[in-house]
Structure formats: C-alpha cells, structure tokens
Amino acid sequence: MKLFLDTGEIREVEKAAGWGILDGVTTNPTLIAKSGRGFQETVLDIGELLPGGAISAEVVATEYDTMLAEAEEIASWHEQIVVKVPMIRDGVLLVKTLSDRGIRTNVTLVFTVSQALLAAKAGATFISNFVGRVDDISGDGMAAVAETVEMVEKYGFDSEVLVASVRHPQHVVDAIRAGAHIATMPFEVMDKLFNHPLTDSGLQRFIDDFREAGLEIRAKAKV
Ligand code: E4P
Numbered sequence: 001m002k003l004f005l006d007t008g009e010i011r012e013v014e015k016a017a018g019w020g021i022l023d024g025v026t027t028n029p030t031l032i033a034k035s036g037r038g039f040q041e042t043v044l045d046i047g048e049l050l051p052g053g054a055i056s057a058e059v060v061a062t063e064y065d066t067m068l069a070e071a072e073e074i075a076s077w078h079e080q081i082v083v084k085v086p087m088i089r090d091g092v093l094l095v096k097t098l099s100d101r102g103i104r105t106n107v108t109l110v111f112t113v114s115q116a117l118l119a120a121k122a123g124a125t126f127i128s129n130f131v132g133r134v135d136d137i138s139g140d141g142m143a144a145v146a147e148t149v150e151m152v153e154k155y156g157f158d159s160e161v162l163v164a165s166v167r168h169p170q171h172v173v174d175a176i177r178a179g180a181h182i183a184t185m186p187f188e189v190m191d192k193l194f195n196h197p198l199t200d201s202g203l204q205r206f207i208d209d210f211r212e213a214g215l216e217i218r219a220k221a222k223v
Contacts (some may be wrong), residue, residue, distance in 0.1 A: 001176060004054070004184035005172055006164065008035035010044055012187040013049045018208035024054035026128070026164065026184040028084070028108065047080045056106045056126070058084035059094075067094045080104045082125060087115050092122045099123025106162065113147035120157035126182065127152075141165070146178040153179075169193055171202075186220045 002121030006014050008031035016022045025046050026065035032039050043057045055078070059070040067090060071083045073096070081181045082104040085091040095105045099122060106126040107119035111134060129148055129194050161182035166172060169182075169192050175183040 001180065002160075003190065004056075004162070004182055005190060006166070006184040006186055008032045008037075009187070010035075010037075010042065010045050010049070013046050016187060016190055017053075019201055022050060022053065023182070024056070024082075024184075025050060026056040026084070026106070026140070026162075028058050029060055043074075043081065044077060047078050050080075053080060053143040054082050054104070054126075055080050056082045056084045057107075058086075058108065062086070062090065063090060064090040065093065067207050068097060071098055071103070082130075084144045087119065093119050095119065095122040095124050099125075108164070110144075110148075111141075113151050116144070116148040116159075116161075117151060119158040120152055120155070124159045126162040128161050128162045128184075129180075130162040130165035131163055131171055132167040134165075135167070142171070142174045142178060145175065145180055149179045149181075198200050 003021055004024040004026050005013060005022060006026045008027050013025055032042055036044055043055055045184045047055050057074050059067045061070050075081055075083050081096060084106040085094050087107055087109045095194040096109055098105050104125040106128055107124040110116050110127055110129050112117060115181040116127045127148060131145060134141030145163055152159055152161055162182040163175040164186060165179045165186050166183055166185040166189055168189060172183050172193060173187060
C-alpha cells in the first residue's frame, strides 16, 4: 500500500520524505492556494524533495478544451506529475484522452462506485475516493472504497484506488482493511501513525533495563 501526503506545504513534504516511507503527494487547488506560493513552483519543489514520487496537480477548468490545455501544460512540467481531473463528464473524456497519450491521471471528487467505474473505464491511474467529506455529513465514506476496490479487482482494471479526504488514523486502518492501494493524508495524520503509548513505555523499559545491567553497544570507529 502506498502512502501519499495531501498538502501544498513544502516543509511537510520535506519532513515526511525524510521518514523514508513516502510514495507521493496529492495537491488540490485549495491546498495550493493555502500554501501562498505559485502552483508550478510548489509542484516542482515537491517533486525535487521526492524523486520518483507521484505528484498530483489539478486542472481548474471544467470544459474539455480548456481542461485539455491545462492538463498538457501541467503534464509538461515534470514526468513525476499526475494530472488530477474532477469527476465530471468532460473530465472523464479528458482522462480517456490523456490515458491514450500515456499521461497519468488522478480522478478526484469520487464518492460512489458507479463514478469510480467511469474513471476506471476511461483509464484513470488513480481513483480518488473521498471518505472524510462523506463521514462529515453522517455517511459511510469507506463503504464506497470497499466497493471500488472490489469492482477494480473483479473486472481487472489497472486503476489504483486512492483513499482521499482522510481525517484521522482510523481512516488509514479502514483503508488497509478495504484493500485500498493508496491513502493520501494530511501531515498530522501521517505523523500520528507512528504513535502508540505501549511503544513509548516499552522502549523506555528496554533502554532502562539494558543500562541498569551495565550493558552497552560499542559502535566500531569509522575509518
Ligand atoms: C485528495 O487528493 C484531496 O486533496 C483531499 O484528500 C481532500 O481532502 P479534504 O476533504 O480534507 O479537503
């Protein structure tokens, strides 16, 4: 399972990339606007911090020809870029066009398995299934993820199911249970994945016991 960071903040990407477990970054127009920096520079800086990682960057037009022009521009910035396209009619057609040209796409704002089917048929690389926004209105966001994973596997589509709009570590646990291929999350959520109180107390005990017994590990001097 791949772990992506959902952010437009360079410092967050730098920290998470330093943990050695980051596979990619998703951005969206809101996150880019929040970063206070330019779109292209932000996306390129993220790519530099995460060589080889998939960096999703979203078009903002909603009509096919303009979306295509934006997609071509965004895709030309760097080979790491995955063009993020909204789940609308013109968007699905755009995904088909881009996929025929070998350009990777991430279909965003997907909430149902039937929307996911359209994205998969168009050749989407990633299908971004939003969970938090559904849970926010008393729905079960993860239900569509489980259905989408099943659908993709049953029919042999190449698309990867990306759990988006993640709000807390339990969403990540549920994404694992649903067999999702990717989860993208805010920095604070990824940071929390490391934590368990028994890890902290257990580690302290190991260190204390070792030291109290007068033991030590002598590292060989480097030549
Ligand atoms: C996905 O790629 C989106 O950027 C993101 O997960 C949206 O999450 P939100 O509901 O927290 O805005």
